[in-house]
Amino acid sequence: MSHSVLTLDTRTKADPRYGFFTDTSICIGCKACEVACKEWNQVPEDMQGFTGKSYDNTQALGANTWRHVAFVEQRVPVGQEAAAEDLVQAAERANASDGWGLDTYQDGEGIRWLMASDVCKHCTTAACLDVCPTGALFRTEYGTVVVQEDICNGCGYCVPACPFGVIDRREGDGRVWKCTLCYDRLKDDMEPACAHACPTKSIQFGELSELRERAEKRVEKLTAAGHTDARLYGADPDDGVDGFGAFFLLLDEPEVYGLPPDPVAPTHNVGQVWAGVFAGAAALGAGIAAAVLGGRR
């Protein structure tokens, strides 16, 4: 891997750029990613107890949760049977999927399990980085977005700026924390802890362009095998954040997994924001002038 000079630029210049492809169709919900992440990065414990939300007792990404496995239970027609027009076609598809090893782990008896390991998206246009006033958040030579904990002063601006609700301030610490895509491991030519621990290769680490190709092929195969609901989330470089550095293959709409369906980096509209500010400032100046001069007829 090339080790170029760190840059404060908000756009990725890293070449090649590295990231995650999380293929949720083969996630088994084991949470090894959550554990490996916590262990490697020494992330403090989060909530303890049961939420009653299926097997999800982690709940959401945050300062102390950098990988989060979502569990969704659905009663929907699934897999080959649902998509096939008749039994013969269903059997053909079942054969095809057996041959290709394309069965997802998530179908069975009228219920469908969606399991998905969520993570920071390492956006191409990253709102957290754009709004960070201290430069604590920066773009690494791998194209990832990382917080420098020795710079962050805990202003909290990145927290509501993130369109995914990923980054958060840690209580008792005062600074913000999130996935670093294991910046330290990448420096030593090791893949991130979560990808390393994933037993089904649902979490894949690699060059982003290569991952995108791999993901396209996976969607084609799944679709051919009857999983017509398979779709990529965040693989399009023309989306509202100009593409994710960590993107996903999902089997339902993003919002079902707690993800925004059409995220837009608020800083895309920063021109309008400033236009509003200066129009307001001009109006205030005019108002003051009118109030002072208004009495001198």
Next chain:
Amino acid sequence: MTREAVPAERVREQSMVPYGGPQSYYGQPVLKEPVWTPEVPLYFYTGGLGGASAGLALMAELTGNHKLARRAWLNALAGVSVSPVLLISDLGKPSRFLNMLRLFKVTSPMSVGSWILAASGTATAAAVGSELTGMFPSAGRAAKVASALLGMPLATYTAGLVANTSIPAWHDARLTLPFVFAGSSAASAGAAAVITTPAKQAGAARRLAAGGALVSVAAALGMEKSLGELGEPYRKGLPGKLSRVAGALNLAGGALIATRARHSRPAALAGGAILTAGVIAERWAVFRAGFMSASDPKYTVGPQRARIERRRASS
């Protein structure tokens, strides 16, 4: 886990159920609520007071109203002195407040705002120092102009600061919220000057207070209307209550100042106090509306889903 056999017909039936509003993951929010503390809306007030007071002071001075100018300068200094204290105490690591000035970053209104506040604070302190001591009159004049000019964006950038986030009730108000803050800041400066200035010299302050109150109320209504469904947090729950209280106090304080403050000192004091309470409530309402907007996934998912459907329909 219990498994029930679901008859195929029922499964098909379920899939025919029409779209019933935004979906979510156990109703959990998509966005994180801000971690900001009450210092932040208070700062919206003190920054607005400081900035608008500097503008009022300079204009009063230019028109020869030195009594009003002197008092407005002191109000401006009070505003810009308290502001950094509030901002620093809101930080997770207050000892690192100077890191705010490591960069100048136009994609971050907080970065630009920190520079505006630092410059405006310095200019205002110099202006007031020169005003009170009579020393360095020409440098003092330059400081006064700088303080007044910087005061205008100081009063409104905070609207841009919250608008530059992913929170729908703030982000979608990016073109309207600055006018709410402009009106609110004018009312803040007017109210403070009405309280501290003798009635005879306070005509401009009364006009600014009453006019600012009206603009603030009207702009808040306009913003809420233009937000459509995303404006709900400004109508419901705690922020809704705060909005209504703010509107009532602003109108009452503004009216009292406009009609009675000229001849009655108690009316001037009461009007100034009521209006000040109103503008603080207004800032608080905007602040809390952002929390409410972030906490319900429908505000995030609904408009995004609608956007996708519109794109699909047009392509």
